[in-house]
Amino acid sequence: xxxxxxxxxRVICKSGTSVKIECRSLDFQATTMFWYRQFPKQxxxxxxxxxxxxxxxxxxxxxxxxxxxxxxxxxxxxLTVTSxxxxxxxxxxxxxxxxxxxxQYFGPxxxxxxx
Amino acid sequence: xxxxxxxxxxxxxxxxxxxxxxxxYSNSAFQYFMWYRQYSRKGPELLMYTYSSGNKEDGRFxxxxxxxxxxxxxxxxxSQPSDSATYLCAMSAMDSSYKLIFGSGTRLLVRP
Numbered sequence: 001x002x003x004x005x006x007x008x009x010r011v012i013c014k015s016g017t018s019v020k021i022e023c024r025s026l027d028f029q030a031t032t033m034f035w036y037r038q039f040p041k042q043x044x045x046x047x048x049x050x051x052x053x054x055x056x057x058x059x060x061x062x063x064x065x066x067x068x069x070x071x072x073x074x075x076x077x078x079l080t081v082t083s084x085x086x087x088x089x090x091x092x093x094x095x096x097x098x099x100x101x102x103x104q105y106f107g108p109x110x111x112x113x114x115x
Numbered sequence: 116x117x118x119x120x121x122x123x124x125x126x127x128x129x130x131x132x133x134x135x136x137x138x139x140y141s142n143s144a145f146q147y148f149m150w151y152r153q154y155s156r157k158g159p160e161l162l163m164y165t166y167s168s169g170n171k172e173d174g175r176f177x178x179x180x181x182x183x184x185x186x187x188x189x190x191x192x193x194s195q196p197s198d199s200a201t202y203l204c205a206m207s208a209m210d211s212s213y214k215l216i217f218g219s220g221t222r223l224l225v226r227p
Binding site for chain 1: 151157159207213215219220
C-alpha cells in the first residue's frame, strides 16, 4: 500500500509556542491530504482537508488561524499549531487518498504535548 | 444520532477465537467501507476495503457489507494476541472528496 510519513513523531513544547508537523506521501502524489486529531480512547476527528495549490477546507469548529495548513507540493502538507495551549495536546494524524482506490492511507501520527 | 455507530468494547477473547466486529450507519449515500486497525500510539492501518454488498476475504479477515440493513462486519478467524488493537470502521460517499466518516473504534484484546 501507499506510504505516508509524518515528522516529528513526538513533540513537547511550551505553552505559547508554535509547532509545525509535516506529512509526506513517499511513493505517490497527493493533491489532497487530510488532518485528523485523536484524543485518548476516542476516534479520529477530521480537522481539515489540505489542497495542493489552494486554501485548506476546515471542518466546523476548527479554528483556521490556530491550525495553519500549507500544502506546498504534491507530496507535502504541513500543519502548524500556533500559540499552542495545553488543551491542544493530542495525537495528530494525516492521511492521503491512495492512487487507485477510494480510500486513505494514514501517517504514523504525531503526539503533541503542550506544557 | 451519529452517522456511524460502533461498540467501543473492550472485547476480550481467547487466542484462536473467531472475532466479530460490527458497525451500523444511517447515511444511505455511503458506498465505500473500510476497516482500519490501530495499535496504541500509531496511525491507522488499512485492513480491508469493500465497495459492494457481500463478503470479501483476505487471509484470516473477512469483511461483510449489508447495505439493505446498513450494517458492516469484520470477522477475524484464529485470532492471535498480535491482533490486539483498536479496530475502526470507516465509510465514505461517492463524490465526497475522499472524506471518511469513522466509527468510534472497538478495542480488542486477544488473550494468550
